[in-house]
Amino acid sequence: MSPKFIIPFPLLLLLFILYYVSSETAMAAPQIQLRPGFYSESCPSAESTVRRVIRRAMLKEPRSAASVMRLQFHDCFVNGCDASLLLDDTETMLGEKLSLSNINSLRSYEVIDEVKDELERLCPGVVSCADIIVMASRDAVSLSGGPTWEVKLGREDSLTASQEASDAVMPSPRANATFLINLFSRFNLSITDLVALSGSHSIGQGRCFSIVFRLYNQSGSGHPDPAIEPWFRRKLDRLCPKGGDGNVTGGLDATQVKFDNQYFRDLVRGRGFLNSDQSLFSGDARTREVVMRFSRDEKAFFEAFVEGMVRMGDLQSGKPGEIRRNCRVANADHQRLHNILFEA
Structure with missing residues (x-):
């Protein structure tokens, strides 16, 4: 590992004087x-x-x-x-x-x-x-x-x-599909790119902090998000009780360590963990069509994911x-x- 530098407090002022941000004053470099x-x-x-x-x-x-x-x-x-x-x-x-x-x-x-x-x-x-x-x-x-x-x-x-x-x-975990479509378009990324790259949530976990509003006060209604499938909502209620520890984590899909198209099958069933994920199926017809296609065809998801990652890169x-x-x-x-x- 690289040395971890511990800065003694008396040196902070000196570092402040020495520091400059060259990117603020330098001319733009050509595209690499x-x-x-x-x-x-x-x-x-x-x-x-x-x-x-x-x-x-x-x-x-x-x-x-x-x-x-x-x-x-x-x-x-x-x-x-x-x-x-x-x-x-x-x-x-x-x-x-x-x-x-x-x-x-x-x-x-x-x-x-x-x-x-x-x-x-x-x-x-x-x-x-x-x-x-x-x-x-x-x-x-x-x-x-x-x-x-x-x-x-x-x-x-x-x-x-x-x-x-x-x-x-x-974006926030509270974001909806329309917001995400507009965000991705700013980077010349398509709706297919958006849905495919959201499939990165095929692996990993999310925190209760990110979903408690969905469980107990969606859109300020005082009620859970109606898009959540009832069995899955009860599971999330147990994982993330009202007033519980917001740092508790749950799988973003049912196969959280395997990269596959289970994420999309979960969205079709109303079992998306994050609001921003479930909204891709429940909130906009444009993204719903792509979610349905990827839920049926893992190869199509993989191909679109690779194309999206390259474009984003x-x-x-x-x-x-x-x-x-x-x-x-x-x-x-x-x-x-x-x-x-x-x-x-």
């Missing part, structure tokens, strides 16, 4: 031409190394597959796929980890740290954290029984992050970037900390 096999010469074992570490993490904690996969969604939708999500807060920057959609939700940052550490030993300063996220997400899906695909690589890492930008973009901010040495810290800050803590 991504391509498969980007590291075939500069770091030939990059992709196999990522896969090995993800497999190891899944053996330790099966939930890490879903957590790692979701990092790509939460990174790419906020100013493109640039690993801004991985930056820790600084004295002058509020990053994305504590944004409304990420706090108490995203996990497994340490798995990406492990991948980065392995790659820095093999190929120092070569493989970007942004590319690691995309490779790790692909491997988490395929190692969970889902499809695999060739990823395009060559991204750079952002120099900064923005909690405000994340809050402005990432193409999102870029156009801002200058770098290859971080530590995914949690921009290189300028990493070097300043090193100088202060180890060379003073």
